[in-house]
Amino acid sequence: MDIREIQNLIKFVAKSGATEVKLEMDDIKITIKTTEAGAAENTTYVQHMPMGQPMQQQSFAPQAPAAAQQAPATPAAPAADDNSKYITIKSPIIGTLYRKPSPDKPVFVEVGSTISKGDVVCVIEAMKLFNEIESEVSGKIVKVLIDDASPVEFDQPLFLVDPS
Known part of the structure; x- marks a missing residue:
């Protein structure tokens, strides 16, 4: 046209x-x-519209299990000897991080919380989709690196986990 x-x-x-x-x-x-x-x-x-890609319908439900993505767990950068034994949970997408499932609910995890592989640690809103971020490691949360309702970038560290 x-x-x-x-x-x-x-x-x-x-x-x-x-x-x-x-x-x-x-x-x-x-x-x-x-x-x-x-x-x-x-x-x-x-x-x-980009050629060769089908148009995708997006859900506006607060939880979209099909769109749930898991956070990659990689060893923390050895910038500090203190943090080198911890595993970093990083953001798999760009969006706004929420530590609670809704404003009137408690946070998913806090410092000292014990998590298992597959536990939801936060949600990240991207383009009106709320993606549950699940832990790929088991352990104890030792540090929360981001505030509630804060923008996050791809691969940005979110939590430090002690796997022992």
């Missing part, structure tokens, strides 16, 4: 009196929104 066809589509929608039109084709998604019928202001969004 070229720019001339898009312009003709905008004019057609404006004349028809429709307030919103969505058009999806193979590699293009177009949304045209107009204000009141006959108004001059139009808003058009054109989004090119």
Whole structure:
């Protein structure tokens, strides 16, 4: 679809009196929104979809088990001799970390908590999906490295675990 066809589509929608039109084709998604019928202001969004990737529907449920990802556990960097015996649980995705399942519930883990492999240690919200972050190691939480409702980056350390 070229720019001339898009312009003709905008004019057609404006004349028809429709307030919103969505058009999806193979590699293009177009949304045209107009204000009141006959108004001059139009808003058009054109989004090119990557070829070869199916469009995925996203769930807005607070817990999405199919989308739950596990945090990779790797030995902590030997920056301090103190922390070299601990295992670091790192963020597998970019998003906002929450230490509680909801604001009125207690935190998943605290310093001193004993965790087992597969226990949920936090959730990370990414694009309205809440991903449960599970521990890949068993042990005791010795340090929480991030605050509740804080943004996190990929591979950012979240917790230090003593595996002994």
